Amino acid sequence: MQRDSLQFHNVAATRSIDGHDGVLLQRVPEDVRLGLNEGAQNRMCHPAGAEIRFVPDGPVRVTLSTRVRESVVRPFWGPFQGTEEFVVGAEPRTIEVTFPEKLGRIESDRVDELDFHPRVCRLRLPGEHRGGHVFYHDVEGNVRPPRADELPSLRYLAYGTSITEGEAPLGEHLTYASQTASRLGADLINLGSCGTAFCDEAIAEHIAERDDWDVATLAVSVNMVDRFSVSEFHERARNLVETVADAHPEKPVVPITIYPNARDVCEGTDTEGRCERFREALRDVVRETARDNVSLVEGPDVLDSLGGLTTDLVHPGDDAMIRMGENLAARLETVLAETDSP
Structure with missing residues (x-):
């Protein structure tokens, strides 16, 4: 504006x-x-x-x-x-x-x-x-x-949790979303929502109605692990992915499974394997939607080392954010190239 x-x-x-x-x-x-x-x-x-x-x-x-x-x-x-x-x-x-x-x-x-x-x-x-x-x-x-x-001609929209909003790095330019945009030569639209990325219908419809982005990532959502059942997450995530993808069939929509965190690595913290069950639910969503413009990215492939996390073992620090930006940008470059190919 x-x-x-x-x-x-x-x-x-x-x-x-x-x-x-x-x-x-x-x-x-x-x-x-x-x-x-x-x-x-x-x-x-x-x-x-x-x-x-x-x-x-x-x-x-x-x-x-x-x-x-x-x-x-x-x-x-x-x-x-x-x-x-x-x-x-x-x-x-x-x-x-x-x-x-x-x-x-x-x-x-x-x-x-x-x-x-x-x-x-x-x-x-x-x-x-x-x-x-x-x-x-x-x-x-x-x-x-x-x-x-x-200004950059390519525009990248990121939705997700506090990790997307940028909890721990020392500056806005060090968030993984900003680092990804920089490596893509893109302008960033950051819709990260700390602790509250619940795949609300209102945010799904808002992203779908916008025409000012060329590629979108939907990092969903460790915020939902303790608040929703796996089936509720599945339905909310499915609505988000389908609403956005159907509104923009020519644009890549990239859901990202939950990034590695304390539940995955600390003894006794995730005895029910809930994080992995939520990851599998998002994989199911992508399989079931079967949209040509939807591509899944695994969170553990983006955050590929625990070493850059802050001591809460949830939020990436500066080094981890930079590495995430490198990994995600490389994946999105492939997705964008596939989209542009005849």
Whole structure:
């Protein structure tokens, strides 16, 4: 969406909240948010993978505030990570940025190699524990929204749990979804939902109704292991996969089974083998749907080593996220190539 000559990427709606001067940024429209489970309604107000984008002409000042907790905002210039980070709290804070002069001297043929043009400022907003709900107040300075040719042409949508939203890595650019997008040369739409990825009908219909993605992964869902029976999971996952795949028969839809976690490796934690039963249920869903555009990826093939996990043995840290991005991007490249082949 656009506002004040800014592009709000991975932001589907803004909303006024009593007691706040700015507008809340949220990742799904309000009617979709209210159709989700209660926890997911809150998670979609965390701007994981959201960015405020613009091309400046001179210095630009963007004013933001936050609730729930302080938020770390990092500017990127195209694919280049800025040297500053800004901590935004409950009181509005104005972030001032100026185009780095050295980036303007990159040779034009080298700029053409980049998926993002370096003149595009990307204020990357925090998801998960790195921040709270972010409010936009205003912008000062001469700006325009980026053009399509200054952004990646491929768009990758990721739905899943806190692992997709990005629980543990130190920055948004280190989540596996962001790492995957970077390796694909794609723009990321992150719909991760910490602790609440229950394959709700509202999120299935929302993804199905969107036309702004080219490939989608559905990482479902360790969040459901303790809350739903295997049969309930099967039905919810089947509805999600079929709803999305049938709405976009020309686009790859890639369900991902549960990533390895403590239940798989700690003695006495999963005596009933529930994680593996949930993985098998998702395999059954893919077999039963039999859609040409649906391809299963095994979570243990993406997270192929325990060593990069954090100490909770659930959430991948920086190293594991990077490795996951490498593995998943390689798989998606194959899927996309098969889709494009005659």
